[in-house]
Amino acid sequence: MNSSQIIDSLISLNRDINPNIWDERTKTGAPHKPLLLLSIMDGIENGWIISSHFQFSDSIGETFFDYWENLFDEKRETSIALPLYHMKSEPFWKLIYKQGENEFTYSPSLGALLKRVESFEIDQNMFQIMSDPSENKKLRFLLFENYFSDEIAIRLTKTQELITKSYSYSNSLLGMVSDPFYLDHNDNPLKFSTVHKPIRSKGFSRVIRNNFNDKCAICGDRIITPNGNSLVDAAHIIPWSDYKNDDPRNGLSLCKSHHWMFDNFMLTIDEYYKIKISKYLDIPDNIISGLEERKGKKILLPDNPNYYPAIEAVLLHNKRFKEVHEKWY
Structure with a gap:
């Protein structure tokens, strides 16, 4: 033509x-x-x-x-x-x-x-x-x-x-993995905190979901609806509100249930990427299908090791998990 x-x-x-x-x-x-x-x-x-x-x-x-x-x-x-x-x-x-x-x-x-x-x-x-x-x-x-x-x-x-x-923001995040990981980005020269929130959220979500192939890192479930909605969210390992950290190594792809549980310290992962579950879930009234058999097992990881969750971020979440449970028990 x-x-x-x-x-x-x-x-x-x-x-x-x-x-x-x-x-x-x-x-x-x-x-x-x-x-x-x-x-x-x-x-x-x-x-x-x-x-x-x-x-x-x-x-x-x-x-x-x-x-x-x-x-x-x-x-x-x-x-x-x-x-x-x-x-x-x-x-x-x-x-x-x-x-x-x-x-x-x-x-x-x-x-x-x-x-x-x-x-x-x-x-x-x-x-x-x-x-x-x-x-x-x-x-x-x-x-x-x-x-x-x-x-x-x-x-x-x-x-x-x-x-x-x-997409430009996603590409800038992908480029971060060539540098050492550090936790706090409040003073980062890229000034992630000044990026318009919808751009930042969409760019970060795309990177994390792609790295994990839209699968939940905990259960492995993957669903994408005909109208493009995914079962999973892009979860920050250490909170954005505290560290302004959108590094792909500070992200996990989690289904809605496991995202909520991760943010509320019902579960965490250790330095070997193994799943740890809160004792609070042992209470009989709490019903969590299929999670008990995943305890101690490794999470699903990205195909590219460069995008594996940063141990520094994982250990910080793990530490907070322990602190929360010390208050409860």
Whole structure:
């Protein structure tokens, strides 16, 4: 496709036009395709889409739903499978099916789609244009102008800025592991405490969840919903409020229950990364399924040893765990 054809295709996307479902915010049309294209442009800009031929990733899903949730004031459910599949009606998009798999004759769920589809491909010339920062910006403007109200365009622009800054923050955190770990970052020249909280929270969460592959370090559970939500949180080993420390080595990926228990000193880990459990959990009225058999076992660790939890942080949490229990018993 040449530049003119690419622009024509982007301003004439095939989408559901229904004023009974979609209002003036999306110019009475479904916003799924424009939002997916914005997400792909973010991926190209931030370096997690490096080719016109790419696979679905958690980053695509996360970014799409960042836009989706900031688009609407009310809660609306959807699936990213809709634009991933229906974009095939556009001349710049291809579904690459796995060998031996039949093409869909219906709109599939995300799980069904990814079982049959190996990857996705956009037109090579479109990819090259999107890879140019100034052209990328122009294409964003086209999408905003054609598919969203002025108010929503401003809102989505702010969302895109948050996404970009959070990826930049994530990259700065990943670079920290090449230096020695130290606990207190209140006087850190990177001035983490001055970073806008949504950027900091999102950037730290992404790093920790990726390092642990979205699995809970205690129980190993992993769930990512079709709308991009993860079972796990990014937990600080030593509190942010005290140490301003977003070093990846001060993080654990924990499910909601184990995050609460870790923060409330119902469990900790020792210098060998083995799980220690509070005696308080032995009280008969407390019911914690499956935790007792994990006592003394090693937590799940990142694949890359450079991102293992820092022993200094672990020992400080362990010390606080002991101090709390000395008061209780």
